[in-house]
Amino acid sequence: xxxxxxxxxxxxxxxxxxxxxxxxxxxxxxxxxxxxxxxxxxxxxxxxxxxxxxxxxxxxxxxxxxxxxxxxxxxxxxx
Numbered sequence: 001x002x003x004x005x006x007x008x009x010x011x012x013x014x015x016x017x018x019x020x021x022x023x024x025x026x027x028x029x030x031x032x033x034x035x036x037x038x039x040x041x042x043x044x045x046x047x048x049x050x051x052x053x054x055x056x057x058x059x060x061x062x063x064x065x066x067x068x069x070x071x072x073x074x075x076x077x078x079x
Contacts, residue, residue, distance in 0.1 A: 016030060016031065
């Protein structure tokens, strides 16, 4: 396991301390979980973007009929 130091704005540090006290968890535990969740979401989003770029580069686009069908599906009953 690695150690990392960082500076937190006072209000963020206060919130973290209050949450740690309220949950009976350490500030480190809460920070690690928050960072783990953030990194997982970012990694997922980057992977999805990269896949979409590869599909676009390969010319894999929706046809006009597919776009129209999707638009109808989402807006057809909205009126």
